[in-house]
Amino acid sequence: MRASVTITGSLEDAFNEWTEGTARRLTDVTEQAASTMRDELRAAMSTAGLGKLGRALGHAGYPGGGNYSIHPAAEVFVRGRAASAAKWEGVIDAFNDGATIRSKRGWLAIPTKNCPKGSRGRFLTPDQVAERFGPLRSIAAGKSVLLFADVIAGKSGGVRKATAGRIAQGRESKLTLMFVLVKDATIRKRLDLDAVIRQWxxxxxxxxxxxxxxx
Known part of the structure; x- marks a missing residue:
């Protein structure tokens, strides 16, 4: 008994078809992995009470543009321009590893809940508060310094500058704590992003x- 096998068509075409299909699946699964990993890192941040920080994470697949490769790649990264991305990378690392922060100017100004926020939702700086309400008053408190502003409660909430006109109306001015100045601040470890990475x-x-x- 004799058996024979005959290959019809082009072996090269069959190999190219296999390669193209494999490249498509490899590229898709690589991009899917990066997207899922980004979502899991964001979820870890949200669980730690740092949900907004997770918005800084993005992902990208290569070659991209609807193209496929037998050697695809993907990454999860901190979005933004170089300076901004480096800043947020530092913040994420601080919460992931724990860190002690020191100011290059000598003091760190930690805003209190009384400190107003600007148009972008960020707390004003001491200079901005002084510009809005007048010179700040400082009181030493151990290793810290407390900064107060002389303000008047606003009629519709918030605080207003203690002007002579408002005081003449019988509205009472009050020293309100705006900032606590410290030499350094310790950020405790709140994330374990390395655990997510190890799983992947x-x-x-x-x-x-x-x-x-x-x-």
Missing amino acids: ETRFPAMIADVLKDG
Whole structure:
């Protein structure tokens, strides 16, 4: 008995078809892994009470643009221009590792709940508060310094500058604590992003192996 096998068509075409299909699946699964990893890192930040910080994370796949590759790549990164991204990377690292922050100017100004916010929702700086309400008064308190502003309660909430006209109306001015100045501040570790990354060091190779097995 004799058996024979005949290959019809082009072997090169068959190989190219397999390669193209595998490249598509490899690229898709790589981008999916990066997207899911970003979402899990964001979820970890949200659980730690740092949900807004997670918005700084983005992801990208390569080659991108709807193209596919047998050697795709993807990354999770901190979005923004170089200076801004570096700033937020530092913030994320501080919460992930714990850190002691020291000011290059000698003091760190920690705003209290009384400190007004600007148009972008950020607390005003001591200079901005002084510009709005007048010179701040300082009182030493151990290793800290307390900064107060002389203000009047606003009729519709918030505080207003203690002007002579408002005082003449019988409205009472009050020294209100705006900032606590400290030499340094310790940020405790609140995140364990490394645990998420370690999981993906195992999960991603398994996803790639599944693609190649089915390819």
